[in-house]
Amino acid sequence: MSSGDGSRRGSKSDPGEQVADNEGVEPWEMREWYADYLDACNRHDLDAIRAFIDPSVRRAHLPGGVDAWIADVADLFHAFPDWRWRRIQLVVEADRIAAHVRTSGTHLGVFRGIAPTRRHVNVAEFGMYRVTSGRIAEFSGTTGHHELLAQLQD
Numbered sequence: 001m002s003s004g005d006g007s008r009r010g011s012k013s014d015p016g017e018q019v020a021d022n023e024g025v026e027p028w029e030m031r032e033w034y035a036d037y038l039d040a041c042n043r044h045d046l047d048a049i050r051a052f053i054d055p056s057v058r059r060a061h062l063p064g065g066v067d068a069w070i071a072d073v074a075d076l077f078h079a080f081p082d083w084r085w086r087r088i089q090l091v092v093e094a095d096r097i098a099a100h101v102r103t104s105g106t107h108l109g110v111f112r113g114i115a116p117t118r119r120h121v122n123v124a125e126f127g128m129y130r131v132t133s134g135r136i137a138e139f140s141g142t143t144g145h146h147e148l149l150a151q152l153q154d
Contacts, residue, residue, distance in 0.1 A: 022095040022132060030092040033134065034099065038085050044077045046070055053136050060140035079116075080105030085125075097129040099141075107152055112145070114152050121151040 022030075040048035053066040062068070076083055083105035091098040104122040107114075127141035 025095075027092040030097060030131065031090055033131065034090060034092075034097055034129075035087070037136075038087060038101075041073070042084050044081075044083070046074060046077075049073060052134075054132070057136055058138045062139075062143075075111070076105075079107060079109040079111030080121075081108055082106050088124075095131055097127075097131060099125075099127045099129065101125050101127070111152070112149060114149070117152050119152060121148050123147045123151070 037049075037052045040052060050066055050070055053069050055066045056064065057066055057069060058064050059069065062072070083103065086102045087099065088102055089100040102122060103125055104120065106120045107117045109116055124147070125142055127139060129136050130138040
């Protein structure tokens with residue numbers, strides 16, 4: 001279960017107990033947690049998204065830390081005000097989530113130096129997340145930005 005602040009709450013023995021790590025967290029709970037995370041993303045709620053991210057999150061080939069993550073997402077929302085994620089497939093094992101999502105939006109603001117094109121883009125993304133204490137601690141995968149940029153520059 002999600003407590004609404006990104007942290008995981010509850011266990012079979014005590015529903016109000018804070019779960020310090022993923023011990024005892026069932027795969028269905030991780031799936032629900034990820035659905036809550038995508039919901040926050042699709043609402044473009046930066047505060048809610050921040051609650052799902054560890055302050056010192058590590059991202060492969062990208063700047064680390066929650067502030068860098070939020071800045072990247074805010075830039076995306078500015079350029080694509082209708083940006084949405086749709087889950088295609090999710091695999092959960094222990095503290096790991098592998099996600100395949102489709103993202104889409106209309107380019108109405110400057111993105112990576114490209115003036116608005118009003119083009120609608122649709123991009124596949126694949127991500128590996130390590131979740132601890134209800135927050136994303138590590139991320140690696142494709143952000144789809146190469147494919148997105150190619151669609152804007154055709």
